[in-house]
Every structure is written in C-alpha cells, then in structure tokens.
Amino acid sequence: MESVPLPSDGATPEQILQSHALRDWIWEAVEALSPTLRLPLVLRYFSTGITSYQQIAEACSVPVSTVRSRLSQARGAFAQALTATAATAHEDATRRTQASWQEAHETLAAAERGEFGKVVKDRFSSGVALLTGGRRLGGVDLLLAGMDGDLSAGVRQRPLHVVAGRSLVVWEMELINPPDDPDHCPPGVAWIMSLDGGRFDRVSLHHASRPEATPAPAAV
Incomplete structure (x- = not known):
C-alpha cells in the first residue's frame, strides 16, 4: 500500500x-x-x-x-x-465520464477529418432531433450541415467540461473562431444530449452569451 x-x-x-x-x-x-x-x-x-x-x-x-x-x-x-438506491449496485460514474471525455475529443477529431457523418451514423439515432431554444430545427442532415458549416468557416471546438449519465450527457465546448472573424460564433456551446438505447436521440445546443462590449471612454 x-x-x-x-x-x-x-x-x-x-x-x-x-x-x-x-x-x-x-x-x-x-x-x-x-x-x-x-x-x-x-x-x-x-x-x-x-x-x-x-x-x-x-x-x-x-x-x-x-x-x-x-x-x-x-x-x-x-x-x-x-x-x-442506497443498497443497490452503482455503476462506475468516473469511468463513464472519462469515456465521454474521450468520445467528445474523438468526435471533434473525426469531424475535422471529414468523418463526422460516420460518427453520427455510429452513435446517433437515425431519427435524432437537433434543437435550440426548445425548437426542433431538423435532424441528421442539419446536424451534419451545421458541423460542416462551422468547420468551413474556420471555427473549432474544444471540450471544457463533461457531464455523463446513462440517459443524459452534456459536453461544454469552447468555440474558437478564426483570427479574421473573431465574432463568428459565441464563445461557447453546450451539447445537451439525451440517450435512448445507448444512442443519442436528442441534441439541444445552448450557446454561451457573448460578452457585452465595454463602452469606450468618452472623449474629454
């Protein structure tokens, strides 16, 4: 010991x-x-x-x-x-969270290689719903188009925090904008995802608020 x-x-x-x-x-x-x-x-x-x-x-x-x-x-x-649940067997939450961290990194790496479609096919339900603000915007096609659009604009994502349960996963991401377009996206986004049968069936995107610009001091 x-x-x-x-x-x-x-x-x-x-x-x-x-x-x-x-x-x-x-x-x-x-x-x-x-x-x-x-x-x-x-x-x-x-x-x-x-x-x-x-x-x-x-x-x-x-x-x-x-x-x-x-x-x-x-x-x-x-x-x-x-x-x-005090007397029941409890699943290893630490291991599940570590696995979700790895999955978040691998998902983004695959997207940058042009393989996001394969990830979606392997891990997401065929009827996955993409939502924002509680409204359903679309499904698989919009999910793929959204990621492709961000990557084409030079936007990258970096995982900052992961919450992983059996039925609910939250990936909090930093959005890194290209130097020539620093305001293209808000500073961050959370992927709030529910699972059904081990596959993501709902993805709700919550974007962090853009910091308010500090007003320039009045000229004397």
Whole structure:
C-alpha cells in the first residue's frame, strides 16, 4: 500500500474509495429522476457554464419560475431516490465520464477529418432531433450541415467540461473562431444530449452569451 500513488491532498485509500462510492451512488439517484427534473438538476449542480436560473431556463426553454419549481421538486425527489438506491449496485460514474471525455475529443477529431457523418451514423439515432431554444430545427442532415458549416468557416471546438449519465450527457465546448472573424460564433456551446438505447436521440445546443462590449471612454 505504501507504493500506491495517492492524491496530494493527503486522502487515504479508504477516503478515496468512499468518495468514489458516494459519487456512483449520487449518479444512480440522478438517473432515477424523471427527464423533466433530471435536466435542470444536472445543469444546476454538475455543469460549469449553465448554472444560473436564467441560463437553465434558456437551456430548457421554460420560464425562470418553472426552473425554480422543478429544482425544488427535483431536490425532494433526489433525496427520496438516494434512500431508495442506497443498497443497490452503482455503476462506475468516473469511468463513464472519462469515456465521454474521450468520445467528445474523438468526435471533434473525426469531424475535422471529414468523418463526422460516420460518427453520427455510429452513435446517433437515425431519427435524432437537433434543437435550440426548445425548437426542433431538423435532424441528421442539419446536424451534419451545421458541423460542416462551422468547420468551413474556420471555427473549432474544444471540450471544457463533461457531464455523463446513462440517459443524459452534456459536453461544454469552447468555440474558437478564426483570427479574421473573431465574432463568428459565441464563445461557447453546450451539447445537451439525451440517450435512448445507448444512442443519442436528442441534441439541444445552448450557446454561451457573448460578452457585452465595454463602452469606450468618452472623449474629454
């Protein structure tokens, strides 16, 4: 045991094991929630860029008052789900998240090689719906065209944060615009994706707000 590398925070093997078990238990309870309650809870407590009530409302396409109500319901249901799943086997949430990080990187790399269509065929439902602002914009063809359009314009994406459950995955991306068109896209986008049978069947894109320009000082 003395030769096992441990984190620099001084945690013991027992403490590390306990933290991993707790993480897996929490995710099992999250999965027990209804999709309507699961999404705002995950965004509020597990994402990094969609945490305010206003941002969650925009991502879920509901009023802020509805977000408050759903989060209140979700917290109550989550507490019950923790009790109900305490004695069950819990899937390895860390491994699932690491795999999703890898998938995000591989998806973007494939897109840059012109192979995004193959990824979509392999990992997405044939009837996948692409949404923004709660509105269905299209399906597979629009998903492919959107990625191709961004790449053709010189826009690249870089994963910043990943939240991965069995039924809901969030990839938070930085959007890197070309030097000659720095305002082509907002600074970031979140791919909020639901899964059915292990395949992505809904992709909702939530773009980060563009920072407001600082007004130039008045001439004296």
